[in-house]
Amino acid sequence: MTASLERLVVIGCDAAGMSAASQARRRRPAADLRIVAFEKGQHVSYSACGIPYLVAGDVSTPDDLVARTPEEFRKLDIDLRLGCEVVGISLPSRSVTVRSGERTYDEPFDQLVIATGGVPARPDVPGADADGIHGVQTLEDGIRLLSFLEDRAPKRAVVVGAGYIGLEMAEAMIRRGLEVTLIDAADQPMRTLDPDMAGLVANALRDLGVDLRLSCRLSGFSSDAGRVTAVRTDAGTLSADVVILGLGTKPNSALAADAGIAVGASGGIVVDRRQRTSAEGVWAAGDCVEVHHLISQRPTAIALGTHANKQGRAAGINIGGGYATFPGVVGTAVSKICSHEVARTGLTTAEALGAGFEVFSAVTESTTRAGYFPGALPITTKLIAERTTGRLLGAQIVGQEGAAKRIDALAVALWHGMTVEEMTGLDLSYAPPFAPVWDPVLIAARKTAEQLARLRP
């Protein structure tokens, strides 16, 4: 038996890696499959998406973000090795090279899961290594920032990048009482939205007291005695006691590429629907892979915990001898900044045009509950449809409490290629505390369909 014991190595012990390991173990006991998992940091299986809320104070300790501890995985007979960085993959010898402190060693595998996550984009400008400049990708990053905020009590924060992380960190800084400047090189926040919908987000940010600087390009950092004092931009210098980098991430695929495993134009590792890479017995999952976008029909890289979990699970089931797939994405995302909610799915107008669609869009105003019901709050919904067929291509929502999660019904409609006209018939739930008699989703579908019909000869 021992001679035939298969060896699974997992690189990266966050959502994707540990989902894969757990699922493989559920199907194959330790007598059948040996599992070794390497993590370069000290934390495993935590919610990176929760870091802004840890920093804001919504979550009281870093431990709260940990879904499962190393001990829990070890109880499953998963040989979890913390502080161990995999620095090379050799396909010919079917082994990985591991660095642990001073020591370097090779670990053989039969099956390999690459779950190396994302690499945060770091600005290539002078002074970026000054004290007080923080990324917020890993739990270590979050803990470091939290200590900095508690120990140094900075007053002025500059957040670089107005995407999801940038907005969430701007909220965290506001709620901690700091003055916040948010800069972005683009002329809108949230490039994942159309400019008009992003304009609503910009207004919301300004209403919250954020000094939002758009079309503002970072050129460097000033520091005093090694500590950051200002952010330099092409539109002037902004003084800062703390800087947060929210420039997004790229797939961390270098290790795979170096081993000769196929990496796509998106920068993500190429996988099939079962999460198999181009190399036999090598799987990949999470932020390091590229996914199939069901609307653009193109590969894309999207760093999102929910995808990482699903992909890791699929990989693990397949390694365990089952059958599971990750069918692709429609590009759904949601975020909030204080009481403002933002959501999107599918393609933006620009993305749809880029994918070759002729598009039509309409923006609709409604309320989250019946207009007469207490707590009815504004919701703006934009639908993007193919002009000739009326097929839904994308949707965006900006609103207040109760607005954003409506994106899910739109995401499922999009998944099935519904036209906006067909969507007007959908049987969505109605009662005054939950929706107007025409749910905002239905009103948006109806208005878009009506406007589209008027364009037809």
Added chain:
Amino acid sequence: MTASLERLVVIGCDAAGMSAASQARRRRPAADLRIVAFEKGQHVSYSACGIPYLVAGDVSTPDDLVARTPEEFRKLDIDLRLGCEVVGISLPSRSVTVRSGERTYDEPFDQLVIATGGVPARPDVPGADADGIHGVQTLEDGIRLLSFLEDRAPKRAVVVGAGYIGLEMAEAMIRRGLEVTLIDAADQPMRTLDPDMAGLVANALRDLGVDLRLSCRLSGFSSDAGRVTAVRTDAGTLSADVVILGLGTKPNSALAADAGIAVGASGGIVVDRRQRTSAEGVWAAGDCVEVHHLISQRPTAIALGTHANKQGRAAGINIGGGYATFPGVVGTAVSKICSHEVARTGLTTAEALGAGFEVFSAVTESTTRAGYFPGALPITTKLIAERTTGRLLGAQIVGQEGAAKRIDALAVALWHGMTVEEMTGLDLSYAPPFAPVWDPVLIAARKTAEQLARLRP
């Protein structure tokens, strides 16, 4: 021109009737279509679903429930006649007979819309005409109840019927500070849920201080000087200063049936997907019709404002020379009682068995937000699937704030005949303030799919 002027008569001026009238008018000006609309009451186009919230005090005046006033419709050249009851339809003479006070007259039509709504079920027991026994179907009912509550300050309410209206009225009475007893002849509240999910609702009601009496059959009312003093049941007498009847409604189709228009076994007027009845030029919409259930493939009667609006709109567009359909329903509904939310879509287990499906179901516990996020509240989701194919047949949710509206994503999945396995791949929105990394909908799909897979040989 005047000789050829077409005459549209609308019977009933609530959601369905006035949607039809407005849509017909949008497409055909007064020079082309004369519209006369009859309403036996004094209020038009109001939200009947809002009445419990008017009574509870969430909505400050009855006017707030009115979507559009008679004056607004008259400005659209709709000849709206209040206090006018249509008492007969003659298809041979193409006219309706109208009673207005002492006067009775005939009004001719070319096209007719029947939007007579529902008839509240009234218990056929002695004493039901006592003062203090209130229905809550019409705005007049709601205003009358509100006056009663304000003038007489009753202390003990008995609500008869533990369906949607009964629950909403129980909440209203609790929030007004009354002692509330809720009785139902069935052994569970909310017959639209499976017994186990209804059990969660029963627990919630009892936690709220409602004296819930199940399997308790109404036998009559006691009164003193014409005023109700108690509710008599087969399980004893319950003293009451006010009684609210929440026994549901039946389609108000007698007028149509008397005219020889086809009425189905559900009691609702039979219509096609364009809302045409069996009689040429006669349309029907709203609570008085039966609808096609897309999952059971059977006609059913469902009284719901959102369907009435859609059907009325479709009828009006078709009368106006356009093309619009009401494709049917999947049986989605949502309600709340204080902080507890309840939602369902599709078929219950009993309904699915009744429709001939072999079923499998699973119940899943989760939270509305990431478990570590403040305000993460419990949500219980039950999915009912076809045993052999895994196709979703129905879903039920009981939970707290943020739980119920998740039914919409399930309703759209159901609409498209997805299997629970396919649903595990859905790209639903994720961020810690909005969902755990696996949304409760996805967890429910995953657990149901996993359990179903284990049953297979």
